Structures are given as C-alpha cells and as structure tokens.
Amino acid sequence: MQVIHTVAELRARLKSEPSVVLVPTMGNLHAGHLALVEEARKHGSCIVASIFVNRLQFEPGGDFDRYPRTLAEDCAKLERAGCHVAFAPDEGELYPEPQEIVLAPPKLADQLCGEFRPGHFQGVATVVAKLFNIVAPHTAVFGRKDYQQLAVIRALVRQMNYAIAIVGVDTVREPDGLAMSSRNGYLSSEERTEAVRLNRNLRRIKDLAEGGARDFGALCAFAIKDLTDAGWRVDYVAVRNRSGLALPGPADHDLVVLGAAWLGRTRLIDNVEFRA
Numbered sequence: 001m002q003v004i005h006t007v008a009e010l011r012a013r014l015k016s017e018p019s020v021v022l023v024p025t026m027g028n029l030h031a032g033h034l035a036l037v038e039e040a041r042k043h044g045s046c047i048v049a050s051i052f053v054n055r056l057q058f059e060p061g062g063d064f065d066r067y068p069r070t071l072a073e074d075c076a077k078l079e080r081a082g083c084h085v086a087f088a089p090d091e092g093e094l095y096p097e098p099q100e101i102v103l104a105p106p107k108l109a110d111q112l113c114g115e116f117r118p119g120h121f122q123g124v125a126t127v128v129a130k131l132f133n134i135v136a137p138h139t140a141v142f143g144r145k146d147y148q149q150l151a152v153i154r155a156l157v158r159q160m161n162y163a164i165a166i167v168g169v170d171t172v173r174e175p176d177g178l179a180m181s182s183r184n185g186y187l188s189s190e191e192r193t194e195a196v197r198l199n200r201n202l203r204r205i206k207d208l209a210e211g212g213a214r215d216f217g218a219l220c221a222f223a224i225k226d227l228t229d230a231g232w233r234v235d236y237v238a239v240r241n242r243s244g245l246a247l248p249g250p251a252d253h254d255l256v257v258l259g260a261a262w263l264g265r266t267r268l269i270d271n272v273e274f275r276a
C-alpha cells in the first residue's frame with residue numbers, strides 16, 4: 001500500500017487506474033472503517049482510503065483538537081485490509097487558501113444533527129466534494145451509522161451530477177450492541193458500560209413499532225426520559241422515513257429511528273432501520 005500526502009502525487013498515481021473506489025475517513029480506524037474497505041474491494045480494483053480530520057465540519061468548541069490522530073496505526077490496518085492507497089493530506093494541502101467556496105447542504109440537513117451541530121454538514125459536503133474531485137472514483141463507500149451524513153452525500157451526488165455510485169455499509173457493533181465509533185475511545189470504563197443504553201432505546205422503539213405502535217412521539221419521549229434519567233444529555237431521538245428523513249406519514253413504512261446524546265463529554269449517535 002502506498003501512503004500519499006499530496007494531491008499532485010495522488011493524481012499521478014491514479015491516472016491510469018481504471019477502477020477507483022474511495023473510502024473517506026477521518027482516521028483512528030476501527031472495525032467499522034475496515035468493513036468499508038472490505039466492501040470497497042467488491043466494487044473496484046484500486047481502493048483509496050482518505051485520512052483527513054476536517055476542521056470545517058467541527059462546530060466551534062467541538063473536539064477537533066482532541067480528535068485522535070493515529071496515522072501509522074491506521075496505515076497498518078488499511079494495508080492489512082487490502083487497501084491500495086492511503087491519501088493523508090495535511091490541512092495546507094487540502095485547504096491551501098481559505099475555503100471560501102463551500103457547499104450548502106440540502107434541507108434534510110437542517111434537522112437532527114444539523115440542528116445541534118451548526119455548519120457540520122456544510123463542512124462534510126464541502127470536503128467530500130473536494131475528495132470526489134481529487135480522487136475521481138466511480139464508487140465511494142460510507143457507513144450507515146452516520147445515516148444523515150449518508151443522506152446528505154446521496155443528495156450531493158444527485159444535485160451536483162457526480163458520476164459516483166454511493167454504497168452504504170451497515171454499522172459494525174461491539175458485542176453489547178454499541179456502534180463502533182472513533183469517539184468511543186473518549187469514554188471512561190463506567191461510561192463505556194452505560195453507552196449501550198442509546199442503542200437499547202432505539203431497538204426498543206423499533207420492536208414496539210414493528211409490533212404495531214405508531215405514536216412515534218410517545219416512543220421517542222420515553223427513550224429521551226430513560227436516557228435523561230440515567231444522566232445523559234439528549235440532543236434528539238426521532239423517527240423519520242428513510243427516503244428523505246421526513247417525519248413519517250401514514251403511507252411511510254420504511255423507517256429509521258435516529259438518536260444523538262451526550263454521555264459526559266462524549267456525543268454518541270446511532271440509528272436503527274425498520275419497517276412498520
């Protein structure tokens with residue numbers, strides 16, 4: 001596997017590659033990221049994983065400075081997973097001048113995480129568009145754990161006419177059900193034990209909805225109370241339709257329950273898809 005730090009070198013390396021698949025990451029890789037690489041290998045012959053902690057998508061006061069940077073370990077993991085190129089630019093390489101041109105995300109980004117992380121999806125859309133332009137893949141692979149992000153990226157591709165197929169990969173979980181995340185490393189051991197409560201609540205909503213419950217407001221309110229009583233600070237727990245993340249109407253049956261909540265200083269997100 002080659003580790004490349006500059007746009008020019010990357011473009012030269014990929015020039016004669018007929019089938020490039022991109023796996024964008026912010027590094028500190030875990031089994032969830034490696035599942036993206038494994039999926040990417042089914043779609044093309046040259047897998048490029050980008051590793052870049054994107055300042056633009058962190059809200060003021062967010063964890064940009066303390067976000068773990070583990071490039072050597074990440075490259076070893078990517079190589080073992082069968083990745084061909086790790087693209088790890090520094091900030092000056094990706095943002096050589098102030099990034100004045102940014103992409104306004106679609107309306108569906110105003111709610112859920114977008115409501116609590118102002119500017120986040122603008123930063124995501126902007127860096128992902130840059131990576132698409134730099135790498136020019138025919139396919140790009142993203143995790144379904146960042147469900148709203150995936151919806152934003154699908155809209156980006158549609159509305160900006162990128163000829164790129166977007167593949168979403170199921171969330172990889174710890175044995176107790178906690179969704180794998182680079183931010184799980186922030187949790188103390190007591191918080192780590194408690195962390196599964198978010199997923200447990202989302203699964204409970206799924207089970208009750210599959211059993212016929214349709215008052216999603218009440219189901220979510222119960223989950224918010226359970227989390228709050230256990231010491232969490234809840235940003236949201238919400239049921240949406242899967243097609244556009246709108247409030248479900250009577251005709252919507254393909255649904256997803258999404259949640260974001262703070263456990264101490266760590267913000268965790270998760271979602272569970274269901275049909276009801």
Ligand code: PAF
Pocket residue numbers: 024025026052054057124127128146149
């Ligand atoms: O999901 C992530 O890790 C990031 O949001 C992404 C897509 C790599 C953009 O920085």
